[in-house]
Amino acid sequence: MTAIDTARLKQMFDAIAVAIEADKDRLCQLDGVIGDADHGIAMELGFNAVRDALAPLDLAAVEPTALLNTAAKSFLNAVGASSGPLYATAFMRAAAAVKGKAALEGADVIALFQAMAQGIKDRGKAEIGEKTMIDAWQPAAEAAAAAHAAGKSLAESLDAALAAAERGAEATKDMIAAKGRSSRLGERSLGHIDPGAASAVTVIAAMRKSLT
Amino acid sequence: MQTKKIINDGNRSVDEMLEGILAAHPRHLKSVDGSPRSIVARDGPRPGKVGLVIGGGSGHEPTFLGFVGKGLADAAAIGNVFASPPPDPILECAKAVSGGAGVLFMYGNYAGDVMNFDMAAEMADMDDIDVRTVLTTDDVASAPRDQRDKRRGVAGNFFIFKAAGAACDRMLSFDEVERIARKANDHTFTMGVALSPCSLPQTRRPNFEIGADEMEIGMGIHGEPGIARGKLRTADEITDEMLDRILAEMAPSRGDKVAVLVNSLGSTPLMELYIMNRRVKQRLDDIGVAIHATWVGNYCTSLEMAGASVTLEHLDGELQTMLDHPCDCAMFRAG
Numbered sequence: 001m002t003a004i005d006t007a008r009l010k011q012m013f014d015a016i017a018v019a020i021e022a023d024k025d026r027l028c029q030l031d032g033v034i035g036d037a038d039h040g041i042a043m044e045l046g047f048n049a050v051r052d053a054l055a056p057l058d059l060a061a062v063e064p065t066a067l068l069n070t071a072a073k074s075f076l077n078a079v080g081a082s083s084g085p086l087y088a089t090a091f092m093r094a095a096a097a098v099k100g101k102a103a104l105e106g107a108d109v110i111a112l113f114q115a116m117a118q119g120i121k122d123r124g125k126a127e128i129g130e131k132t133m134i135d136a137w138q139p140a141a142e143a144a145a146a147a148h149a150a151g152k153s154l155a156e157s158l159d160a161a162l163a164a165a166e167r168g169a170e171a172t173k174d175m176i177a178a179k180g181r182s183s184r185l186g187e188r189s190l191g192h193i194d195p196g197a198a199s200a201v202t203v204i205a206a207m208r209k210s211l212t
Numbered sequence: 213m214q215t216k217k218i219i220n221d222g223n224r225s226v227d228e229m230l231e232g233i234l235a236a237h238p239r240h241l242k243s244v245d246g247s248p249r250s251i252v253a254r255d256g257p258r259p260g261k262v263g264l265v266i267g268g269g270s271g272h273e274p275t276f277l278g279f280v281g282k283g284l285a286d287a288a289a290i291g292n293v294f295a296s297p298p299p300d301p302i303l304e305c306a307k308a309v310s311g312g313a314g315v316l317f318m319y320g321n322y323a324g325d326v327m328n329f330d331m332a333a334e335m336a337d338m339d340d341i342d343v344r345t346v347l348t349t350d351d352v353a354s355a356p357r358d359q360r361d362k363r364r365g366v367a368g369n370f371f372i373f374k375a376a377g378a379a380c381d382r383m384l385s386f387d388e389v390e391r392i393a394r395k396a397n398d399h400t401f402t403m404g405v406a407l408s409p410c411s412l413p414q415t416r417r418p419n420f421e422i423g424a425d426e427m428e429i430g431m432g433i434h435g436e437p438g439i440a441r442g443k444l445r446t447a448d449e450i451t452d453e454m455l456d457r458i459l460a461e462m463a464p465s466r467g468d469k470v471a472v473l474v475n476s477l478g479s480t481p482l483m484e485l486y487i488m489n490r491r492v493k494q495r496l497d498d499i500g501v502a503i504h505a506t507w508v509g510n511y512c513t514s515l516e517m518a519g520a521s522v523t524l525e526h527l528d529g530e531l532q533t534m535l536d537h538p539c540d541c542a543m544f545r546a547g
């Protein structure tokens with residue numbers, strides 16, 4: 001593979017913005033069932049702000065770390081809500097994970113991916129099984145790392161990540177929410193996919209498509 | 213079909229509302245230069261006084277920014293509709309109101325608000341501003357009694373912020389302000405009922421479905437499902453169910469005093485609120501609990517949701533003093 005430079009990372013964020021925009025109504029509807037129906041709006045606002053903030057950057061002069069930090073700050077200040085701090089922390093940790101690199105090899109992308117999942121977990125203090133985006137992000141990061149460690153290509157590793165994220169999001173249907181706004185529902189949250197896990201799949205799918 | 217709203221652009225609604233509010237209340241409110249979502253009291257913050265910063269998502273007006281003014285909150289950080297503000301406007305509020313005696317963050321207990329306010333508190337710490345946080349958790353319906361710290365903050369914010377703001381205005385120490393804020397929260401209990409949904413300006417779709425003849429007891433102020441859905445009952449029956457739950461927890465003794473707030477979630481009119489308040493008075497009279505003061509109206513709304521909430525604050529001498537302390541805000545005056 002060719003190393004992933006800042007131009008490719010910018011394309012990745014553009015691809016996420018397009019994917020989230022297309023998915024906005026479904027995410028709002030999922031959120032309407034167990035939350036306050038604004039998740040798709042928040043995610044669209046956030047990734048549109050990232051796209052706008054990255055557009056004027058001189059990609060030849062900017063390293064991946066700076067680009068990711070710009071993404072983090074713009075997402076956070078556009079959104080607030082829950083997804084703001086969670087994704088902003090993900091991108092800040094990703095920025096730290098690839099510090100000093102001008103372009104990313106496969107192992108760097110895997111490290112970036114794992115840092116994102118860990119950042120979301122640390123900020124939200126959620127564990128697997130609590131019906132949050134972590135139920136998609138954590139298995140995805142683990143699957144990517146395992147595939148990479150087994151000698152798989154980056155494309156194969158991200159395929160594994162996406163498949164694990166999809167399974168994780170689907171599994172949130174059978175979970176009772178323990179974190180976030182829907183946790184006040186108790187058993188009434190059963191049977192519904194967590195909107196944060198659903199949007200995580202959309203983000204991961206866009207990353208896989210644009211990075212491989 | 214989309215709901216009807218008087219708006220221009222759903223994505224600009226919060227900012228356009230803020231422009232209108234600043235135009236209406238120039239004597240009370242201003243925004244921080246360069247941070248339009250940070251609204252500060254013109255008269256309030258001062259050296260040596262603990263600063264009080266409140267905030268949260270929009271769509272609950274007059275909560276939060278209507279309670280910014282002398283004797284109550286010094287600033288409010290404004291989020292998008294039903295979404296926490298990001299850390300930056302919160303931090304700008306903290307800087308604007310810091311008088312060197314500490315800054316108290318108070319807001320409803322929601323995951324998004326906690327993350328953003330905590331990040332702002334970490335940033336304020338780097339600027340040598342001493343920040344403490346008291347979350348409001350007055351919604352009786354949102355978690356069992358033994359999990360009070362998991363409950364949401366709703367209309368009872370009004371009493372809790374009022375107590376903390378008065379303590380700040382009386383130049384009490386940071387420790388004392390924090391203690392009184394926590395005590396006010398512990399003494400405040402709210403129950404709500406929803407009859408029809410609201411819709412976000414960006415989607416203009418009802419944010420939940422409810423039958424034409426149904427109501428939902430305990431629904432949250434963002435449409436979070438409550439504890440029981442059933443056929444719509446009479447005002448007395450609804451008020452009784454709410455008060456039963458509140459009084460079971462508050463456990464007032466004969467001769468105790470309370471303050472009452474009967475609040476509209478947006479489109480329920482004063483007529484219905486006063487019918488509910490009539491029942492509140494009857495029930496409290498029956499058990500010999502005195503009403504020190506009553507407020508009826510729109511205090512913590514959920515856009516155009518139909519429904520109402522009843523809040524009681526169980527007063528002691530100290531909380532009564534804080535409640536009676538004068539304040540002068542854009543949308544609320546007392547004393």
